Amino acid sequence: MLYAEPSRTASNRLFVGAATSVAGAALAGAAVGLGYAVFEREGKLHTLFLLQDAPILLLIALFLLAVAWAARSGTLPSAPGRLDRAGGAGAAVLTAIVVAIAVYSLSGPIYRNFALSVDEFMAEFDAKIIASGKLLAAISPEWRDYVPALQPIFRLGVPEHAYWMSAYLPMNAALRAVFVLLGAPALHGAVLASVAIVATFGVARRLWPERRDAAVVAVLLLVSSSQFLVMAMTPYAMTAHLALNMLWLWLFLRDTRASHVLAAGVGFVACGLHQVVFHPLFAAPFLLSLLVARRWRLVAWYGAAYAAIGLFWILYWNLVLRLAEAPTAQAANVGMTFFVQRILEMAELTPSAFGLMGLNLLRFLAWQSPLAIPLAAVAVLACRRNRTITDLAMGMAMTLVVMLLLMPYQGHGWGYRYLHGFLGSLALLGAQGFVCLTERGADATRQATSAVLTSIAVALLVLFPWRAYQVRAFVTPYAAAAEGIARSRADVVLIDPADMWFGIDLVRNDPFLHTPPKVAFLGFVDKAHLTDLCRRYDVAIFDREDAQRFGIRTGQSLPEVIQPQQERRDHLRALGCGRRLLAGQ
Numbered sequence: 001m002l003y004a005e006p007s008r009t010a011s012n013r014l015f016v017g018a019a020t021s022v023a024g025a026a027l028a029g030a031a032v033g034l035g036y037a038v039f040e041r042e043g044k045l046h047t048l049f050l051l052q053d054a055p056i057l058l059l060i061a062l063f064l065l066a067v068a069w070a071a072r073s074g075t076l077p078s079a080p081g082r083l084d085r086a087g088g089a090g091a092a093v094l095t096a097i098v099v100a101i102a103v104y105s106l107s108g109p110i111y112r113n114f115a116l117s118v119d120e121f122m123a124e125f126d127a128k129i130i131a132s133g134k135l136l137a138a139i140s141p142e143w144r145d146y147v148p149a150l151q152p153i154f155r156l157g158v159p160e161h162a163y164w165m166s167a168y169l170p171m172n173a174a175l176r177a178v179f180v181l182l183g184a185p186a187l188h189g190a191v192l193a194s195v196a197i198v199a200t201f202g203v204a205r206r207l208w209p210e211r212r213d214a215a216v217v218a219v220l221l222l223v224s225s226s227q228f229l230v231m232a233m234t235p236y237a238m239t240a241h242l243a244l245n246m247l248w249l250w251l252f253l254r255d256t257r258a259s260h261v262l263a264a265g266v267g268f269v270a271c272g273l274h275q276v277v278f279h280p281l282f283a284a285p286f287l288l289s290l291l292v293a294r295r296w297r298l299v300a301w302y303g304a305a306y307a308a309i310g311l312f313w314i315l316y317w318n319l320v321l322r323l324a325e326a327p328t329a330q331a332a333n334v335g336m337t338f339f340v341q342r343i344l345e346m347a348e349l350t351p352s353a354f355g356l357m358g359l360n361l362l363r364f365l366a367w368q369s370p371l372a373i374p375l376a377a378v379a380v381l382a383c384r385r386n387r388t389i390t391d392l393a394m395g396m397a398m399t400l401v402v403m404l405l406l407m408p409y410q411g412h413g414w415g416y417r418y419l420h421g422f423l424g425s426l427a428l429l430g431a432q433g434f435v436c437l438t439e440r441g442a443d444a445t446r447q448a449t450s451a452v453l454t455s456i457a458v459a460l461l462v463l464f465p466w467r468a469y470q471v472r473a474f475v476t477p478y479a480a481a482a483e484g485i486a487r488s489r490a491d492v493v494l495i496d497p498a499d500m501w502f503g504i505d506l507v508r509n510d511p512f513l514h515t516p517p518k519v520a521f522l523g524f525v526d527k528a529h530l531t532d533l534c535r536r537y538d539v540a541i542f543d544r545e546d547a548q549r550f551g552i553r554t555g556q557s558l559p560e561v562i563q564p565q566q567e568r569r570d571h572l573r574a575l576g577c578g579r580r581l582l583a584g585q
Helices: 006-038 044-073 089-111 116-133 141-150 171-181 187-207 210-221 226-231 238-254 257-271 278-292 296-314 316-325 329-330 336-346 349-365 372-382 388-405 418-439 440-486 527-536 544-550 559-575
Strands: 492-496 518-521 539-542
Touching: 006 044, 006 372, 006 418, 044 349, 044 440, 089 187, 089 210, 089 226, 089 440, 116 171, 141 518, 171 187, 171 238, 171 440, 187 226, 187 238, 187 418, 210 226, 210 238, 210 418, 210 440, 210 539, 226 238, 226 418, 226 440, 238 257, 238 418, 257 278, 257 296, 278 296, 278 388, 296 316, 336 559, 372 388, 372 418, 388 418, 388 518, 418 440, 440 544, 527 539, 539 544, 539 559
Parallel strands: 492 518, 492 539
Antiparallel strands: none
16 A cells, blocks of 8 residues: 655654644533533433543543643653564454453443343344244234334334334344344344454555554554444444444455455445445445546446345335235335435434534544544545545545434434444554554654553553443443333333433333233323223333432423323323332332
8 A cells, every 4th residue: 555654753743733633622522511511401412421421531632632742742651562563363363352252241240231222122123033033023913003102213114013123124133133042142242343353453454464563553442442342232233334344345455356246245234234324335435446446347346236235225124025915005115215215304404413413523532542533633644645544534424424414413322323333444544543653763663652552551441441330320220120111010011201311212022022011102002092901901100200210310301292191191090090110019
């Protein structure tokens, strides 16, 4: 790979400037968090940012300012050894194994082996269906009228509610289903994290064959990301996106006929993980590079492959419903028109979107190793002729633009999860920045190595334990509430999420409706069906008071949100129905 190497003093100035600028952004973010506290700004995202990220941004800013001052004054300490001694494939595999064991072992203590958000729950929901040998679950006639209440969001809309499945594509769930069958679902993220590590190492060795230390830096920047480690404990599709993106790039850079065929196969799985848009945003810059290089046959191959892949996944639900012998008219409702309609409904650019994206990027910064982004900035600014580095950066930029237009609010997530598939890109960019800084000789290499290792130590020994505490503190009330609902001995539990943070996430059911109780969203059960439920079943209510008992945050909901549920609560009182959740326990 060719790149324009800056002068010795210029590269050092560039690093100091990048570290100082990122420190300034981190300080500004901490100030924003303080501002929300002073002015008591309501909002889940703002409160999470204040409680989880603002203090860590302050710590990162102080660290970066100290490193920038030492680099400017020439007082950076020198590392006693060289990283290239640990740059072998065996070390990378060993690192991947250690990380996989750590992630699997900590999934219970930190994440409670719990699917916190509905996104995560639906991955488990589909995984159970797929593990049973099916692609969708049949719903018994007695519960079909209640399906919108039994799963109010992220469910594929099927007329007559004869079947259900999530509105996400199935490949992440299919991967998880393998580990469900093995009796160890938490291994899903752990194994994918290890694949991401090995593939990132493989890409780095191909990019810098003479610089084994660059591959070590790339792996260290990846595994020291708290976002990388925590997300691997979850059922989210994002760890799979990261692993398959890096595997795809490793194959793509091998540049053989067989590797390009395999890359297309990886692309097929990656596009079907949960949303079709994410992997193409990673791959697009590399395919555009083929176009610039006039490699017409390869462009035609990938163009045809991705056109077929995209069409297949867009029509996936249509095909599945046809296999289930649903009427053609029903199946057509989830085909190409459905896909285009969803995009048109989501596409909107508002002034508030820019503020949300700013908070997303600050959260992303706060969940990485402190030097990851400054080193990546050096790579982007100093290595413009390195086409691979440019393509990695372009993929991240394109994703930010698309998410700004379609989905600036991420809701749940540790760090900024819509960039999670690019954590390998960030690590490789950081490694390229390290290469730029260490071309000046042995002294520069030892000093840069010392700074990077210090950053890794801070990330793993200070930031990750801090994040682990935050994650456990946030997840535990929801996990405990879900366990309390499961132990309620009621036939039906109605969730009234008014004033409750993410209360709708507690509506979760066995896809085959075999396991009691049935859990339903109160707001989607009309009075006639409430009367029927009360006549036939023992009904319990989970509301704001229960949420507070389990430690779930509450706040004031809008009147238009509260009123429909209040009307239903009044109807239940008139029927003498709906006992307290924990009555009799």
